[in-house]
Amino acid sequence: MEESVLIEKLRKKDQKTQEYFYKTHAKKMFLLCLRFLNDEQEASEVLNDGFYKVFSRIKMFQNGGLSGLKAWMKKIMVNECLQHIRKTKNLEIVQKEGLSDIPASIPYIELDAKIYDQLIRGLPVSYRAVFLLYAIEGYSHKEIAEFLEISENKSRIHLFRARKELQQKIKKINNHGIQ
Amino acid sequence: MESNNREHKIAEKIKNLNTVPKNIGWTPDLGWANYKKKYITGKIIKRITIFSTAVAAISLLCIFLLIPEGNSHTIKKSTSDEIQEIVLNDGSRIWLNKNSTLKINQKKNTIRLKGEIYAELSGLNEYVIISPHTRLNATNGHFNLKSREEKKRATLTVEEGAIEALWDHDRKLTTSITEGIQAEIIPETALVQAPLKDPNYLAWKTGELEFQNTPLYTVLKKLEELNDIKIHIENSDIRYCKINEKFSSTNPEQILNSLSGNIPYKTEKKGENYFIEKKNNK
Numbered sequence: 473m474e475e476s477v478l479i480e481k482l483r484k485k486d487q488k489t490q491e492y493f494y495k496t497h498a499k500k501m502f503l504l505c506l507r508f509l510n511d512e513q514e515a516s517e518v519l520n521d522g523f524y525k526v527f528s529r530i531k532m533f534q535n536g537g538l539s540g541l542k543a544w545m546k547k548i549m550v551n552e553c554l555q556h557i558r559k560t561k562n563l564e565i566v567q568k569e570g571l572s573d574i575p576a577s578i579p580y581i582e583l584d585a586k587i588y589d590q591l592i593r594g595l596p597v598s599y600r601a602v603f604l605l606y607a608i609e610g611y612s613h614k615e616i617a618e619f620l621e622i623s624e625n626k627s628r629i630h631l632f633r634a635r636k637e638l639q640q641k642i643k644k645i646n647n648h649g650i651q
Numbered sequence: 652m653e654s655n656n657r658e659h660k661i662a663e664k665i666k667n668l669n670t671v672p673k674n675i676g677w678t679p680d681l682g683w684a685n686y687k688k689k690y691i692t693g694k695i696i697k698r699i700t701i702f703s704t705a706v707a708a709i710s711l712l713c714i715f716l717l718i719p720e721g722n723s724h725t726i727k728k729s730t731s732d733e734i735q736e737i738v739l740n741d742g743s744r745i746w747l748n749k750n751s752t753l754k755i756n757q758k759k760n761t762i763r764l765k766g767e768i769y770a771e772l773s774g775l776n777e778y779v780i781i782s783p784h785t786r787l788n789a790t791n792g793h794f795n796l797k798s799r800e801e802k803k804r805a806t807l808t809v810e811e812g813a814i815e816a817l818w819d820h821d822r823k824l825t826t827s828i829t830e831g832i833q834a835e836i837i838p839e840t841a842l843v844q845a846p847l848k849d850p851n852y853l854a855w856k857t858g859e860l861e862f863q864n865t866p867l868y869t870v871l872k873k874l875e876e877l878n879d880i881k882i883h884i885e886n887s888d889i890r891y892c893k894i895n896e897k898f899s900s901t902n903p904e905q906i907l908n909s910l911s912g913n914i915p916y917k918t919e920k921k922g923e924n925y926f927i928e929k930k931n932n933k
Contacts, residue, residue: 487691491683498679503668512675520686585664586672592665608662 475538482530490527497542498523501549503589507604508553510593514560522552550609554619557601583645591641599634606631724758730766734856741775748797748855750879767797769856772812785836786817788825795852798836805836808852818842860898860906867892867914870906871927877901879923886929889914 473481473492481489498519505515505522526545533544592600592608601620605611606627611619613627620627671677728735728747735747740757747753751766762768764782772778774791782798784805792812798805807816809828817825818836826842828834833852835843851873854860862870868890871882880903884890892914898906903925907918915930 494683494686495679498682499669499671502677502679502682503671506672506675507665512677516677516682516685519682520689523686524690585668586670588661589665589668590672607658608665610662 478538479530479533479541482527485527485530494523497545501545504546504549505553507589507593507608508550508601509556510597510600514556518552518556519549522549525552550605551619554601554605557597558621583642587645591638594641595634595637599630599637602627602630603634603638724756726753726755726757728753739773742773743776743778744771745769746856764796764798765800767795767799767855769793769795769853784838786820788815788817792830794828803837805838806833807836808833808847808849816842854901858899858901860901862894862896865894866890867894867910870894870910874901874903874906878903880925881923882907882925882927884927886916886927889916889927889929 473489478489478493482493501522502515502519505519506512509515509518522545525548533541536544592603595603598620602616605616605619606613613624613631616622616627617624622630726737726739728737729752730747730749732749734749737745737747737753737755739745739755745753745755745762746769748767748769751764751768753766753768754763755761760776760778762770762778762780764780770780770789771793772789772791777788777790780787780789780796782796782805783800784798784803785796785807787794787796787807789812792814793810794812794814795808795810796805797807807814807828809830809832811830813827813829815825815827816834816836817823818841819839821839824842826834826844828844831847832844833847833849834845837843851860851862854873855877860873868884871884874880875882878901882903894910896909898909900906904918904920907925907927910916911918916927917930919926919928
């Protein structure tokens with residue numbers, strides 16, 4: 473389907489086009505939600521809430537073609553995930569320790585993307601959310617602090633701790649192989 | 652910079668990931684089915700439910716407000732412990748006594764009564780009055796008709812004009828009751844006419860009683876009739892005491908109290924029963 477026709481039909485709330493659009497892009501969006509929430513049921517619900525917002529607010533989407541629409545949709549999905557996290561998860565720091573021994577980044581070893589995805593999903597929710605927003609989605613600590621309604625300092629601490637955990641997990645894999 | 656590059660590589664790998672983990676049951680088809688259920692079908696059902704409820708509520712309201720008694724030609728009235736006045740389209744007036752029901756069809760000029768009415772007909776229409784023990788034909792005239800199901804007879808009192816009363820349905824026997832006459836109608840048996848002797852036959856409507864040289868037991872009988880009570884006279888010698896009084900009420904307690912000023916008795920009430928006992932002279 474041509475881009476302009478697709479967007480026009482979506483604006484007209486054509487159900488068949490909505491179904492086509494959903495089935496084309498839902499998988500990627502679902503994986504994004506799953507990364508944030510690490511729960512199939514929650515990810516599935518937040519995904520559908522996100523698509524509902526996309527379809528009902530499509531008229532607010534400014535011209536930008538299909539790539540612009542996809543980027544806009546992704547923002548909505550991330551926002552839905554963060555709203556869900558804010559509502560349902562405890563984002564308090566459990567451990568209190570110094571930051572000196574926390575790495576500036578995680579070591580890179582050649583691992584399947586699925587493994588990295590699994591490792592990230594295994595992080596505590598507060599670390600995971602910040603890591604995903606900073607390292608994967610490219611938001612600043614200022615923006616993350618606004619999203620999660622935490623301080624910038626907390627955002628930095630969460631990121632450092634996320635990196636530490638991932639570093640330990642990757643080291644384990646490197647030394648002992650994938651388990 | 653190198654650390655940023657490493658994280659960037661991981662980020663790119665993850666962003667390009669397009670396979671759902673094996674332990675996850677979600678698929679795009681399943682996702683769409685759930686989406687439809689919640690946001691499309693679910694919404695339609697919700698809208699239909701809200702719409703249907705609204706339509707039902709509005710319909711009920713219309714039925715209740717716009718068609719209160721079937722149609723404008725039919726009047727249905729029912730009383731328990733109050734009297735109701737009804738004015739018909741032709742100006743005729745009917746008063747309905749307590750514990751009575753009335754259904755009037757102004758198109759057919761029929762009046763169905765169970766209980767007691769006083770009617771002042773305008774003379775513009777001929778009415779058929781159907782009651783448990785008699786059927787009347789009347790065009791003009793003022794009359795009182797008492798015809799209760801639980802009694803075995805009807806009482807028709809004509810104040811003005813002439814009313815035709817059917818008292819034998821099988822033989823179609825009718826009798827014209829004229830002004831100043833009270834008729835006791837025993838269906839299929841007899842119609843007994845006599846000049847009106849009871850000046851208080853309309854006390855239920857006027858709320859007034861007048862007794863002239865009337866024995867106490869007659870006064871008490873009237874109170875029983877008007878108030879659906881039972882009054883027991885314990886001493887026979889006060890039964891015949893004569894009463895000459897007017898009352899602007901039919902309330903039994905008020906009247907009995909008033910009468911006890913002249914006749915030495917005391918009253919005891921137990922439920923709907925009153926007991927009148929002569930006071931002992933000391």
